[in-house]
Amino acid sequence: MKYSRDFIEKSYEIARERFAAFGVNTDEAIKRFKEIPISLQCWQGDDVKGFECHEGVASQNVVTGNYPGAARNAVELRADLEKALSLSPCTHKVNLHSIYAEPVGKKDRDEYTAEDFANWIEWAKKLGIGLDFNPTVFDHPMMVDGMSLSSRRADVRDYWVRVVKNSRDIAETIGRETGKRCYNNIWIPDGMKDMPANRMIYRQNLTESLDRIFEDKHDKAFECSTLEGKLFAVGLETFTVGSHEFYLSYAAKHGVGVCLDTGHYHPTETITDKLSSVVGQVPDVLLHVSRGMRWDSDHVVVQGDDLTALMNEIKRAELFDKVAIGLDFFDASINRIAAWVIGVRAAGKAVLTALLEPSHLLEKAEADGDFTSRLALLEEIKNLPVNAIWDKACIDLGAPVGDEWLDEVKKYEADVLSTRK
Numbered sequence: 066m067k068y069s070r071d072f073i074e075k076s077y078e079i080a081r082e083r084f085a086a087f088g089v090n091t092d093e094a095i096k097r098f099k100e101i102p103i104s105l106q107c108w109q110g111d112d113v114k115g116f117e118c119h120e121g122v123a124s125q126n127v128v129t130g131n132y133p134g135a136a137r138n139a140v141e142l143r144a145d146l147e148k149a150l151s152l153s154p155c156t157h158k159v160n161l162h163s164i165y166a167e168p169v170g171k172k173d174r175d176e177y178t179a180e181d182f183a184n185w186i187e188w189a190k191k192l193g194i195g196l197d198f199n200p201t202v203f204d205h206p207m208m209v210d211g212m213s214l215s216s217r218r219a220d221v222r223d224y225w226v227r228v229v230k231n232s233r234d235i236a237e238t239i240g241r242e243t244g245k246r247c248y249n250n251i252w253i254p255d256g257m258k259d260m261p262a263n264r265m266i267y268r269q270n271l272t273e274s275l276d277r278i279f280e281d282k283h284d285k286a287f288e289c290s291t292l293e294g295k296l297f298a299v300g301l302e303t304f305t306v307g308s309h310e311f312y313l314s315y316a317a318k319h320g321v322g323v324c325l326d327t328g329h330y331h332p333t334e335t336i337t338d339k340l341s342s343v344v345g346q347v348p349d350v351l352l353h354v355s356r357g358m359r360w361d362s363d364h365v366v367v368q369g370d371d372l373t374a375l376m377n378e379i380k381r382a383e384l385f386d387k388v389a390i391g392l393d394f395f396d397a398s399i400n401r402i403a404a405w406v407i408g409v410r411a412a413g414k415a416v417l418t419a420l421l422e423p424s425h426l427l428e429k430a431e432a433d434g435d436f437t438s439r440l441a442l443l444e445e446i447k448n449l450p451v452n453a454i455w456d457k458a459c460i461d462l463g464a465p466v467g468d469e470w471l472d473e474v475k476k477y478e479a480d481v482l483s484t485r486k
C-alpha cells in the first residue's frame with residue numbers, strides 16, 4: 066500500500082488544529098521526538114546466538130521459532146539492522162552484546178577489547194548513531210551450574226568479573242568514539258530451579274563481584290552501567306540471585322544505574338509505577354521495553370495501554386533525559402526485520418503520543434481536586450488524531466508511512482534473507 070503525501074499533509078493540518086485546541090504544539094512535539102533515541106537490540110536479528118561457537122553449551126535465553134533468514138555473521142546482521150533502521154522515523158541506537166565481537170584470531174570472552182568491536186563502531190559512526198553494550202554473561206562453558214558472578218567457585222567469579230570489567234572499558238571507548246553515551250547493561254541469569262539451602266552466600270558473592278567491577282572508574286558521560294534484575298526464568302523458578310530488590314538497593318547505595326525490563330516482574334506490576342519511585346535514588350535508568358505474554362516471553366513490542374502509559378509517565382515526570390529507552394525482545398517465529406520494525410515503530414509512536422498528550426490539563430484537573438474532569442479528559446485524549454501527526458513525522462524524517470514498510474521487508478526477504486541457508 067502507498068499513501069498519498071498530499072492527503073497526509075492535509076490530515077496533518079487538521080490534526081494540528083485539533084491539538085492546538087488542547088494547548089499542544091504538534092510541530093514542537095515532532096522536533097522533540099527526534100531528540101529521543103530508542104535502542105534496537107541487535108540480538109533480535111540472530112536469536113541471541115552471537116558469533117562465538119561453543120559446542121554443547123546450554124542457552125540461558127528461551128528463543129522459539131525457526132523462521133528462515135537469521136543473520137549468520139556480523140556483515141549480515143549489520144545489513145539487516147540497516148534495513149530495519151531505514152524503515153522507522155525514530156532516532157536510533159543499536160544495542161550490542163559481547164558475543165557480537167569480531168576478534169582477529171581466537172579470543173576468549175574475557176579478553177575482548179574495544180578493538181574487537183571496531184567494525185561496529187565504524188558502522189555506527191557512518192550511520193551517525195550511538196551504540197549500547199552488554200557483557201554477555203550466559204551461553205558459555207564458564208557458566209557453572211547456571212552461576213557466574215555469584216558462583217561458589219572463585220575462578221568462575223573471577224572469570225566473569227573480568228568479562229564485565231572489560232565490557233565497561235569497551236563501552237567507554239564506544240561512547241567516546243561515537244560521541245554518544247553508551248549504556249552498559251549487566252544482566253546475569255544466576256539462579257536455581259529449586260529451593261536454595263543458602264540464598265545469602267550467592268548474594269554476598271554477587272555483591273563482592275560487583276564491588277570489584279565498580280572499583281574501576283569510568284567517565285559517566287560515555288559509559289553508564291546499569292544492573293538488570295529479574296523475577297524468575299524457565300528452569301530457575303525458585304531463586305534469582307539478581308532480583309529487583311538486590312540490584313535496586315545495590316544501585317542506590319553505590320550510585321549505579323538500574324535497568325527495568327517490562328517482562329521481569331509479576332504480570333500485574335508495571336514499570337510505569339516504578340519510575341518515579343526509583344529515579345530519585347539511582348542516577349540512571351535504562352528501560353528494556355519488552356512484551357511478556359504470561360511470563361517473560363520477550364514477544365515483539367506492540368502498541369497498547371501499557372506502552373502508552375509508560376511513555377506518558379516519562380513525559381509527565383520530565384524524565385526523557387534520565388531514562389534511556391531500549392528494546393528487548395527476540396521472536397524467531399516471524400521475519401526478524403519485521404519484528405524490529407514493528408517494535409521500534411510501536412515504541413516510537415508511544416513516545417510521540419506522550420509528547421502530544423495535553424498533560425498540563427490532566428495535571429490542572431488533579432491539582433484542582435477535579436477527578437471527574439481528569440477521568441473525562443483521559444478518555445478524550447485517547448482519541449486525539451495522533452496517527453496524523455505520526456504520518457507527518459514519518460514523511461519529514463524520511464521513513465515509510467503506515468504499512469508501506471512491509472513491502473520493503475518482503476522484498477528484502479525475497480532478495481536477501483531467502484538466499485541464506
Ligand code: RNT
Nearest residue numbers: 108113199252326353393
Ligand atoms: C534476560 C534479560 C536480558 C536479555 C538480553 C539478551 O531476561 O532481559 O536483557 O534479554 O541481555
Ligand code: ZN
Nearest residue numbers: 293326353393
Ligand atoms: Zn532485558
